[in-house]
Amino acid sequence: MHDIRAIRDNPAAFDAALARRGLPPQAADLLALDEERRAKILAAETAQAAQNAASKEVGAAKAKGDTAEFERLRALVAEKKAEVARLTEEAAAEDARLRDLLLMIPNAPLPDVPDGPDEDHNVELRRWGNPRNFAFAPREHFEIPGVKPGMDFATAAKLSGSRFTVLRGAVLRVHRALGQLMLDTHVNEHDLTETWTPVLVRPEMMLGTGQLPKFAEDSYETTNGWWLVPTSEVTLTNTVNGEILDEAALPIRMTALTQCFRSEAGSAGKDTSGMLRQHQFEKVEMVSITTPETSRAEHDRMTGCAEAILQKLGLPYRVIVLCTGDMGFGATRTHDLEVWLPGQNKYREISSVSVCGDFQARRMNARYRPQGGGKPEFVHTLNGSGLAVGRCLIAVLENGQQADGSVELPAALHPYLGGKTRITAEGALA
Template sequence: MHDIRAIRDNPAQFDAALARRGLSPLSPKILALDEARRAKILAAETAQAAQNAASKEVGAAKAKGDEAEFERLRALVAEKKAEVARLNEEAAAENARLRDLLMGIPNQALPDVPDGADENDNVEIRRWGEPREFDFTPREHFDIAGVKPGMDFETAAKLSGSRFVLLRGAVARLHRALAQFMLDLHTTEHGLTETMTPVLVKEDAMYGTGNLPKFGEDSYQTTNGWWLIPTSEVTLTNTVAGDVLDETQLPIRMTSHTQCFRSEAGSAGKDTAGMLRQHQFEKVEMVSITTPDTSLAEHERMTKCAQAVLERLGLPYRTVVLCTGDMGFGARKTHDIEVWLPGQNKYREISSVSVCGDFQARRMNARYRPGGGGKPDFVHTLNGSGLAVGRCLIAVLENGQQADGSVDLPGALAPWLGGAKKLTAEGALV
């Protein structure tokens, strides 16, 4: 959420930042609501002062035996009490309108984020590995012979409908091995703390990370008000909601492997084949909580953590900086890491690593106490996939496929696969 004081101090700068994200000026509307809210608060405080003064005079009039003045003052106290209640209610309503408006405005992009309208304006900053040359036409993951016995879309559709998959046998084990490999890499080499979180959260948690109110249709809500998390960014980030941390506790670096749930609203007809875009999927998420002066360095560090997963697996990728028109709602800057999928003959996103500044912290009221003294300040939050497990499975299968329908697996996974390094054309691990 945005700092109303910063908008008051420099509305032109705020509107210029919105324009970079393709939005019309909003400062006039925001400041009008803010002025109305403050006017109601001032009027309520004035009426409260009048009520307090009259209350003190009531006793004096009673003591003097001035019945007429006593009744007048008592009536004035009652009148001012009702006025205070009304004005406080009106101020609360104005405050709610202002908060709702601010809650729906995206974060401001950092100055070095490239301007642009969509993904075509993203800027590549790194490329690693060379896409493999095939002496046959590579297949998409779901068409590889060795994969078919373990990737069942028909039974999943019978159980749950479209955009679900049922994994069996060797493919299910490979999927699990990838998640374990990622967790172990992040915890033993990257300094992240493994955290097992709920997948059902209260509404406040979704508001805290910016998933509500604007993107409610993208997530699932239960009949008793819980929300299914779209990613454990929601749970990990909200672990510090409402807290005042000591600076010595920062940075906090966490990772979690969870089921994730997305309605995929607005994606009808997009990536319907295979398991690239599912309603239920798994991710190994990374979240960092930092001080403001270290968050940009942390963004680079987290990007390297995600890239390291792909490098260990020998999967070619490229990293791009998202332009202003393609950035997520809560991000100030985002690196997308795109893995090479030979079955599609293109790079596809497998991780987004974003620095959010104090945008989420203001929504959660998450602060820290500077070590050198001074009043508490808002923390900075960062999040990134490390990685999307299903998409990583797709990349491993497509990049390692052989002409006979078997798949050569990355040697880095062997310890989690009982030493196996191959998925046979019949769907067995050997």
């Protein structure tokens, strides 16, 4: 959420930021509403002050036994009270209107984010690793003979419908190993605190991180008003919702392995084969809570944490910075990691690492008290996948596939597989 005072101070900068997102200017409308709102507040508070003053006099009049004056003041208070009630209600309504509008406006891109309308204008920052040369036509993950017995879409469709997968045996073991490898790496080597959270949350939390109110159709709501998290960014980030933290406690670095639930509304026809795009998937998430001064450096650090996983697995990838038109709602800058999928012969997103500035913090009212005292300030928040486990499984399978239908697994996984190194063409761990 944007700070209305910042918009007041520099409306042109605000509209320029919107323009970079491909949105029409809104500062004038917002500020007009803000004017109205402040006028209402002033009127309401002036009336309130009058009522309070009269109230005090009432007490004095009563103490003196001045009945006439007492009754006169009583009437005055009653009159003011009605006026106050009307004006405060109007002021609150203006305030809510303004807030509702602000909640729907995306974050401003940082200056060094490339401009562009869509993903074609994203900029590649670097590549790591070289795609294998296959002496045969590499298959997509769900076509690999050794994978097929462990990846059952028909049964999943019976149970739940499309965009679900049933995993079994060796493939599932690799899936589980990947999650463990990621968590261990982040905990042991990156100093993140492993955290286990609910996946059902109150709507206020979804509002805090920005999924609500604008993107309600992308997530699932339960019959009693909980929401299934589309990412544990929601729970990890909202752990500081409403808090005033000591600066000394920052940065707070968390990681979690959770189920994620997305309705994938609007993605009909996209990635319908395999388990690339699912309604339910597993993801290791990273979240950092920092001061404003350190959030940019933290962004690079977090990007590195995600890259480390792909490097351990020997999976070729590239890092891109999303252009203004492709960035998510709450981000000021986003790095996507795209892993090489030989079956598709392209790089596909496997991680997205964003620095959100104080955008989410303002929604959550999450602050810290600066060292040396002073007023609380909003924290900065960052989140990133480290990594999407299902997509990582796909990458491991496709990159490790052999001509005979078996899959060679990365050495980093072997300890998590009881020393086994491959999936046979028949689907067994060996």
